[in-house]
Amino acid sequence: MSGWRLAWVLARRELSLRFRGLRLLLACLFLGVGALAVIGSLTDAIGGELAARGRSLLGGDVEFAASQRPADAAERAAMARLGTVSETVRMQAMAVGSTGQTVPITLKGVDAAYPLYGALTLADGRTVRAPDAATAWIAPALSERLAVRPGQSIRIGTATFQIGGIIAGEPDRLSEGFSLGPVAILSLPGIARTGLIQPGSLYESKYRIHTAYTPDSAVDAIKAAFPAGGWETRTRDRASPAAARFIDRIGQFLLLVGLSALVIAGIGVGNGVSSYLAARRQSIAALKVLGATSGLIARVYILQIGVVALLGIAAGLVAGAMAVPLIVTLAGDVLPVAPSFAVQPVPLLLAAVYGLLIALAFTAPALVAAGHVPAAGLLRGGFDRVQAPWRRTAPWVGGAGMAIVALALATAPQPLLSAGFLAAVAGVLALLAGFGWVVRKTAASVPRPRAPLLRLAVAALHRPGARTGTLVVALGLGLTLFVLLAGIRTSIDANIARTVPARAPALFALDVPPQREAEFRRTVTGIVPQAVVRTVPAMRGTITGYGTTRVADLKVLPEGAWALRGERGLTYSATLPEGSEIAAGRWWPQGYAGPPLVSIDEKLAQALDLKIGDPLRYSLLGIERTARIASFRRIKWDTLGFNFVMVFSPNAIRDAPHNLAATIDLPKGREGAVMRALLPRFPSVSVIEVRGVIGQIRDIVSQMATAITAAASVAILAGIAVLIGALAAAREARTYDGVILRTLGATRAQVLGVHMLEYAFLSLALAILALVLGLGGAWYVVTALFQFEWLPDYAVVFATLAAGASLTLVIGLIGAWPILSARPARALRQL
Numbered sequence: 001m002s003g004w005r006l007a008w009v010l011a012r013r014e015l016s017l018r019f020r021g022l023r024l025l026l027a028c029l030f031l032g033v034g035a036l037a038v039i040g041s042l043t044d045a046i047g048g049e050l051a052a053r054g055r056s057l058l059g060g061d062v063e064f065a066a067s068q069r070p071a072d073a074a075e076r077a078a079m080a081r082l083g084t085v086s087e088t089v090r091m092q093a094m095a096v097g098s099t100g101q102t103v104p105i106t107l108k109g110v111d112a113a114y115p116l117y118g119a120l121t122l123a124d125g126r127t128v129r130a131p132d133a134a135t136a137w138i139a140p141a142l143s144e145r146l147a148v149r150p151g152q153s154i155r156i157g158t159a160t161f162q163i164g165g166i167i168a169g170e171p172d173r174l175s176e177g178f179s180l181g182p183v184a185i186l187s188l189p190g191i192a193r194t195g196l197i198q199p200g201s202l203y204e205s206k207y208r209i210h211t212a213y214t215p216d217s218a219v220d221a222i223k224a225a226f227p228a229g230g231w232e233t234r235t236r237d238r239a240s241p242a243a244a245r246f247i248d249r250i251g252q253f254l255l256l257v258g259l260s261a262l263v264i265a266g267i268g269v270g271n272g273v274s275s276y277l278a279a280r281r282q283s284i285a286a287l288k289v290l291g292a293t294s295g296l297i298a299r300v301y302i303l304q305i306g307v308v309a310l311l312g313i314a315a316g317l318v319a320g321a322m323a324v325p326l327i328v329t330l331a332g333d334v335l336p337v338a339p340s341f342a343v344q345p346v347p348l349l350l351a352a353v354y355g356l357l358i359a360l361a362f363t364a365p366a367l368v369a370a371g372h373v374p375a376a377g378l379l380r381g382g383f384d385r386v387q388a389p390w391r392r393t394a395p396w397v398g399g400a401g402m403a404i405v406a407l408a409l410a411t412a413p414q415p416l417l418s419a420g421f422l423a424a425v426a427g428v429l430a431l432l433a434g435f436g437w438v439v440r441k442t443a444a445s446v447p448r449p450r451a452p453l454l455r456l457a458v459a460a461l462h463r464p465g466a467r468t469g470t471l472v473v474a475l476g477l478g479l480t481l482f483v484l485l486a487g488i489r490t491s492i493d494a495n496i497a498r499t500v501p502a503r504a505p506a507l508f509a510l511d512v513p514p515q516r517e518a519e520f521r522r523t524v525t526g527i528v529p530q531a532v533v534r535t536v537p538a539m540r541g542t543i544t545g546y547g548t549t550r551v552a553d554l555k556v557l558p559e560g561a562w563a564l565r566g567e568r569g570l571t572y573s574a575t576l577p578e579g580s581e582i583a584a585g586r587w588w589p590q591g592y593a594g595p596p597l598v599s600i601d602e603k604l605a606q607a608l609d610l611k612i613g614d615p616l617r618y619s620l621l622g623i624e625r626t627a628r629i630a631s632f633r634r635i636k637w638d639t640l641g642f643n644f645v646m647v648f649s650p651n652a653i654r655d656a657p658h659n660l661a662a663t664i665d666l667p668k669g670r671e672g673a674v675m676r677a678l679l680p681r682f683p684s685v686s687v688i689e690v691r692g693v694i695g696q697i698r699d700i701v702s703q704m705a706t707a708i709t710a711a712a713s714v715a716i717l718a719g720i721a722v723l724i725g726a727l728a729a730a731r732e733a734r735t736y737d738g739v740i741l742r743t744l745g746a747t748r749a750q751v752l753g754v755h756m757l758e759y760a761f762l763s764l765a766l767a768i769l770a771l772v773l774g775l776g777g778a779w780y781v782v783t784a785l786f787q788f789e790w791l792p793d794y795a796v797v798f799a800t801l802a803a804g805a806s807l808t809l810v811i812g813l814i815g816a817w818p819i820l821s822a823r824p825a826r827a828l829r830q831l
Contacts, residue, residue, distance in 0.1 A: 003299075004299055004303075006296065007296055007299035007300045007302075007303055008303055010287075010300045011299075011300045011301070011303040011304045011307075014280070014283070014304060015304055015307065015308075019308055021272075021275065021276040021279055021280075022272065022273075022276055022304070022305070022308045023272075024268055024269075024271065024272030024275070024721060025268075025269050025272040025273060025276070025305065025308055025309060025312060025359075025363075026308055026311060026312040026315075027268075027312070027721050028265035028266070028268035028269045028272065028312070028721050029265065029269065029309055029312030029313055029316060029355050029358075029359060030312045030313075030315050030316045030319070031261070031265055031316070031717050031721065032258075032261055032262030032264075032265035032266070032316070032354075032355060032358065033262065033312070033313045033316030033317060033320070033351050033352065033354070033355040034315075034316035034317075034319045034320045034323075034351075035258040035261050035262070035316075035320070036255065036258045036259065036262060036316075036320070036347070036350070036351035036354055036355075037316055037317050037319070037320020037321060037347065037348055037351040038319070038320040038321075038323045038324060038327070039251065039254045039255050039258050039347075040251070040255060040320075040344065040346075040347025040348070040350060040351060041320055041321055041323075041324050041343075041344040041347050041348065042251075042324050042327060042328075042339075043248070043251030043254075043255070043347070044344040044346065044347050045324055045328075045339035045342065045344055046335060046337060046339055047248070047251075048339065048342070048344075049337045049338075049339035049340070050337060051237065053337065054235075054236035054237055054238075055116075055117040055118075055236045056115070056117040056118030056171045056172070057118075057171070057172060057174050057175045057337075058117075058172060058175050058208065058234060058235070058236050059086065059088075059114070059115050059116055059117060059118070059171065059172035059175065059206075059208040060086065060116045060117065060208030060209050060210055060211075060236070061083070061209060061210055061211050061215050061218070061235065061236050062082075062208070062209050062211060062215045062218045062219060062233065062234070062235050062236070063175075063206055063207065063208050063209075063233065063234045063235075064079065064206070064207045064209075064222060064231045064232070064233055065204055065205065065206045065207075065231065065232045065233075065234075065566075065567075066204070066205055066229065066230055066231055066232065066567075066622065067202070067203070067204050067205075067539075067540030067541070067567050068200070068201065068202065068203065068539065068540055068621055068657075068658075069205065069621050069622055070087075070205045071087075071205065071207060072622070074226075075222075075226055075229065076207075078221070078222060078225050078226070079207055079209055079222065082209050082211045082213055082218050082221065082222075083209045083210050083211030083212060083213070083218075084113060084116060084209065084210040084211075085113070085207055085208070085209050086110070086111055086113040086114045086115070086116050086207070086208045086209075086210075087110075087111045087113075087188065087205065087206070087207055088108060088109060088110050088111070088114060088205075088206045088208070089108070089109035089188065089191055089197070089203055089204070089205055089206070090106065090107070090108050090109075090176065090203065090204045090206065091106075091107050091196065091197075091201070091202060091203035091204065091686075092104065092105075092106065092107070092180060092181070092202070092510055092511075092686035092688065093105055093106075093107040093156055093157065093184075093194070093196055093686050094156070094675075094679055094683075094685075094686055094687060095138075095142060095146060095154050095155070095156055095184060096154060096155040096156075096679060097146035097147065097148055097154055098148065098152060098153065098154075099147075100676060101145075101146055101147075102675050102676065102679055102687075103142060103145045103146055103181060103182070104180055104181040104686060104687065104688045104689070105142060105156075105181040105182055105183065105184050106176075106179040106180065106181050106182070106183045106184070107156065107183075107184055107186065107191070107194075107196070108176075108183055108184070108185045108186070109185075109186050109187065109188045109190065109191035110129075110130045110185060110186075110187065110188070111130060111187070111188050112129060112130050112187075114129060114130055114208075115129075115171050115172065116208055116209075116210045117171065117210070118171025118172070119169065119171060120137070120167070120169065120170060120171060120185075121167075121168045121169040122137065122165035122166060122167060122168055123140070123165065123166040123167070123168045124150075124165060124166075126165065128164075128165065130185075130187040130188070131164050131185065131186065131187055131190065132187060132190075133186075133187055133189040133190045133193060134160075134161060134162060134190070134193075135161060135162050135163075135164040135186075135187075135190070136154065136156070136161040136162070136163055136164060136184050136185065136186055136190070137163075137164055137165050137166075137167050137184070137185040138154070138163055138165075138166060138167065138182070138183075138184045138185075139166070139167050139182035139183045139184070140166055140167070140182075141182035142181075142182035142183075142184060143163070143166050145182070148163055149163065150163050150164065150165055150166065151163065154184075156184065156186070156194050156196075157193075157194030157195045157196045157683050157684060158193075158194060158195040158683050158684075159190070159193035159194045159195070161186065161190065167183065167185065170183065170185075172208075174337065175234070180688050181688070195683070195684060196511070196683075196684050198511075198513075198659075198684065199657035200511075200513075200514075200539075200656075200657040200658040200659040201511050201659060201684070202510055202511055202538060202540065202659065202661075204540075204567075215235035215236055215237065216235065219233045219235065223552060226622075227544075227552070227624075228544070228619055228622065228623060228624035229619065229622050230541065230542040230544065230567070230618075230619025230620070230621075230622055230624070232542060232566040232567055248413050252412055252413055252414060252417070252418065253417075253421075256408070256418060256421045256422070256425075257481075259354065259404075259408060259422075260425050260477070260481070261717075262354055262355070262358050263358065263425070263429070264473075264477055264478060265358070265721065266358040266359070266361060266362040267362065267470055267473060268721045269309075269358065269359055269362045269363060270362035270363065270365070270366060270470075271467070271470060273305055273362070273363045273366045273367070274366045276305075277301065277366055277367070277369075280301075284297055287300075298367050298368070301367055302367060305359075305363055305367070306359075309355070309356070309359040309363075312355075313351075313352050313355040313356065313359075316351065316355065317348050317351060317352060320348070320351065321343055321344070321348060324339075324341065324344075325341045350407070350411060353407065354404065354407070357400045357403050357404050357407075358400070358404070360396060360400045361396070361397050361400035361401055361404075364393050364396035364397055364400075365393045365397065368392045368393050368396075405422060408422060409422075424777075425477075428477060428480065428773060429473060429477065431773070432472055432473045432476040432477060432769070433469060433472075433473050435472055435476070435765075435769055436468055436469030436470070436471070436472035436473060436476075437469060439461060439468055439469075439472060439762075439765055440461060440462040440466065440468050440469065441462070443458050443459070443461035443462040443468075443761075444462040446458065453750060453753050453754050453757060454757060456737075456741075456754045457754050457755075457757035457758040457760075457761065458758075458761070460737075460754070460755075460758045461758060461761060461762070468762065471762060472762070472765070472766060472769075475766055475804070475808060476766050476769050476770060476773075478804070479766055479767070479770035479774070479800075479801065479804040479805075480769070480770045480773045480774045480777070481774070482770075482774070482800050482804065483770050483771060483773075483774025483775060483778070483797055483800055483801060484773075484774040484775075484777045484778050484781075485778075486774075486778075486792070486793075486796050486797045486800045487774060487775050487777075487778025487779070487782070487792045487797055488778045488781050488782060490791075490792050490793035490796050490797070491778065491782045491788065491789075491790060491791045491792045491793075492782065492788060493793075494791035494792070494793065495782075495788040495789055495791055504690045505534075505663035505664055505665050505666075505690060506664055506665060506666040506668075506670075506671050506689070506690060506691075507663070507664040507666065507671055507674065507675070507687055507688065507689060507690065508661070508662070508663060508664075508687070508688040508690065509661065509662040509663075509664065509678070509685050509686065509687050509688075510538070510659075510661050510685065510686040510687075510688070511659045511660075511661075511684050511685055511686060512535060512659055512660040512661065512662050512682070512685055513659060513660075513682075513684070514537075514658070514659065514660055516682070517535055517660060519681070520533070520535075520662065520678075520682065520685075521533045523677055523678055523681055523682075524664055524674055524677075524678070526677070527670070527673050527674050527677045528666050528667065528670050528673070528674060530667070531664055531665060531666050531670075531674070532664070532665040533662055533663070533664050533665075534578075534642070534662065534663045535660045535661065535662045536571050536573070536577070536642045536644075536660065536661055536662075537571050537572055537653075537654070537658050537659075537660060537661075538569060538570075538571060538658060538659060538660060538661035539569070539570040539571065539620060539653060539656060539658045540567045540568070540569060540570065541567060541568065541570045541618045541619055541620040541653075542566065542567050542568070542618060542619045543563060543564055543568070543616065543617070543618050543646075544617045544618060544619050544624055545615075545616075545617035546608055546610060546614060546615070546616050546617070547608075547610065547614045547615065550617075551564050558607050558608060558609075559607065560603060560604070560606070560607035561604065561607040561608055563601070563604050563645045563646075568644075568645055568646065569644050569645070570618070570620065570644065570646055570648065570653060571642070571644045571646075571647055571648070572647065572648040572649060572650045572652060572653050572654055573647050573650070574588075574590055574591075574592075574649075574650055575587070575590075576633075577633075577642065577643075577644070577647060579635065579636045579642075579643055580633040580634065580635050580636070580643070580647075581633065581634050582631050582632075582633060582634075583602040583631075583632045583633060583634045584602070584605075584612060584631060584632040585599070585612045585629070585630050585631030585632060586630065586631055587599070587630070587631060588630055588649045592649050592650070592651065593651055594651075595627075595628060596625065596626070596627035596628070596648065596649060596651060596652035596653075597627055597628055597629075597630040597648065597649040597652065598616050598627040598628070598629055598630065598646055598647065598648050598649070598652065599629075599630055599631040599632070599633050599646070599647045599648075600616070600629060600632060600633070600645060600646050600647075601632070601633060601635055601645045601646075602632040602633060602634050602635075604645055605629075605632045610629060610632075611629070612629055612630070612631070612632075613628055613629060614628070614629050615627070615628055615629075616628070616629055616646075618646070620653060620656055621656055621657070625652070625653070627648060627649075627652050630649070633647070642661065642663065671689055671691075674687075675687050675689075720807070720811060738751050741754075752813065755812060755813060756809065756812075756813060758812070759808060759809045759812035759813070760809060762808065762812075763804075763805035763806075763808045763809050764805070766804070766805065766808065767801045767802075767804070767805045770801060770804070771797070771801060774797075775792070775797070778792065
């Protein structure tokens with residue numbers, strides 16, 4: 001026998017189902033691959049569920065939506081030629097209970113054809129369609145907040161409705177997007193009874209079509225027939241683009257965090273393989289003495305390690321796939337949809353490939369070194385002190401590394417984001433490796449302490465075979481991730497809890513009639529004299545073109561051009577709005593009567609490469625208009641006031657029917673009194689408490705932070721595995737040290753004290769490094785990306801550091817315990 005066949009015979013003789021010596025390899029690959037598998041599988045499962053349920057989520061094969069207007073006769077006829085049409089109306093309103101309590105709601109009017117797909121179900125088990133003109137279906141949250149039940153009545157606008165049932169399932173709820181209150185569903189005649197739709201009212205008309213045509217051809221037909229209609233379109237293939245986009249991006253970020261954890265696990269793989277091969281040096285020496293070549297020895301241990309690596313990867317894939325239904329069950333309503341269980345082959349394949357590449361990159365040096373050391377060196381125990389020639393290991397390590405980067409970029413929805421993240425991780429790893437080198441050199445250069453235990457602890461950090469550098473890299477990256485997440489989460493929470501509410505108004509009001517603005521102000525100040533009321537004109541419109549570009553011709557929107565997605569708020573003002581400052585250009589003078597002008601957000605201008613004087617085309621109430629760009633504004637979005645991407649000169653859009661939106665600053669606790677005073681006088685006005693909006697934002701941020709923390713925890717677990725592996729790899733040398741110390745009269749407590757001091761020094765160094773790196777990264781994310789104030793909770797950050805440092809110390813002491821139990825005579829005979 002020769003070659004691989006002989007290698008397999010020799011490899012199989014040493015392999016055991018207990019995997020003695022290779023358990024660390026198994027555990028690290030299981031953790032890393034399992035994390036990637038579950039993240040990728042869950043992301044693909046949710047994306048697949050969104051696509052599979054596209055028709056019911058959207059409510060049709062294609063949807064056309066416009067603000068502040070219904071479709072005219074020609075548009076409606078063109079839609080009808082495509083198939084069956086269902087019309088819905090959506091707007092903000094106020095619901096009033098029998099005791100006078102008010103709740104802001106999302107009011108939805110539906111026609112007799114609704115829903116075209118899916119089923120509208122009630123809590124009593126009925127499947128229903130549109131209610132009659134005097135009946136309403138309401139969400140459970142509205143029933144609870146108003147303390148009303150089926151059969152009782154609520155008032156919406158100027159009309160009273162009997163509650164016909166509590167909604168259990170609304171098929172198109174996810175595609176409706178973010179809402180500022182529980183839903184109440186009326187028929188279209190019921191909407192007309194409320195009196196809420198008037199010229200200038202803020203509402204959205206939607207037309208869902210069940211068609212035999214392809215969705216894209218239906219969209220093209222309507223846009224070609226009515227290019228200036230300003231219709232926002234969606235198809236069943238992208239029924240909820242915002243949810244799909246969020247899942248894609250958070251999934252990509254979590255996948256990168258998981259890949260970082262796998263890299264840390266790779267360090268553990270390298271340690272585990274080195275420790276295993278060091279323990280096999282007698283066998284390797286015997287083989288070399290009997291004439292085995294370096295290639296045969298490499299093949300023997302490649303097969304052994306390959307078998308265990310494949311088992312670890314397979315176990316990680318199985319665990320990742322099986323964890324998806326468990327996560328779906330535990331998450332409940334947090335996920336946008338609850339996907340049914342199905343094996344996702346693509347993310348599992350990617351996780352397996354990543355695992356194989358990591359195993360190759362981190363085991364190659366140890367395998368090459370095993371065959372490179374002469375038999376005499378192995379018999380003398382020289383394996384640990386010999387490094388493999390770089391020219392032999394570089395092709396394997398470099399090739400695997402480049403393959404990992406190429407695969408990550410090729411499969412990423414946003415390659416630039418992935419490249420930046422991977423570059424940051426590589427930079428941090430390099431910095432940690434350098435810091436580990438500094439720790440060793442510093443420990444070697446400091447004057448020797450007079451205290452024996454302290455001197456031995458310092459020496460252990462730089463002694464030959466010390467794993468200081470490996471431990472600093474693995475545990476330092478894990479702790480840095482946790483400090484980073486703690487800093488980001490606590491700072492954003494503090495901004496939401498303290499800064500944002502302090503700047504934000506107490507109430508928002510929509511659809512204030514312009515001719516009754518003075519009466520509206522008197523009503524508010526009559527209840528709270530010190531109240532501050534600010535009003536602005538409010539309309540909705542769509543950007544249809546800029547410069548020489550038409551938005552409809554764009555296949556992919558430019559990065560950062562979110563304002564091109566659908567309709568945006570429009571307003572006009574004679575003066576520069578509060579919360580904005582001019583970044584370029586100038587504001588129009590008072591009484592301006594020249595060509596229409598517009599001022600737009602500075603960041604949008606950068607995304608679209610706009611210049612002062614460029615034309616901007618927009619659709620308002622189905623009519624396309626053009627204005628020239630007069631200035632770019634820097635907007636303070638965190639004020640939660642009226643921050644419009646586009647502000648026009650008054651002569652540009654003042655002629656269009658519109659109402660006012662208002663913010664009301666009040667002392668805390670007076671919101672209810674003002675709302676009760678406004679509603680009887682202004683039944684068409686919707687008043688929204690900002691506190692509820694902030695609560696929804698806080699919940700979303702908390703859910704995201706929990707998901708990211710769960711992914712990052714795998715990095716910590718991998719770091720712990722690396723620490724355990726480093727302890728195992730150095731156990732022989734440490735046992736020798738312990739035996740010599742005890743032979744010379746040291747007690748077990750003194751030997752344990754040496755280990756305690758060593759890991760205390762290491763923990764302190766890691767804590768300082770993690771604090772600097774983690775807080776620096778968190779500061780950048782909070783201030784540069786989120787543009788919030790830097791308000792971390794240092795108590796939580798330091799508690800995270802203390803927990804990590806304590807864990808390092810405890811594991812180090814547990815690893816030292818078997819050394820204390822070694823009998824000197826027996827240990828000296830075996831060394």
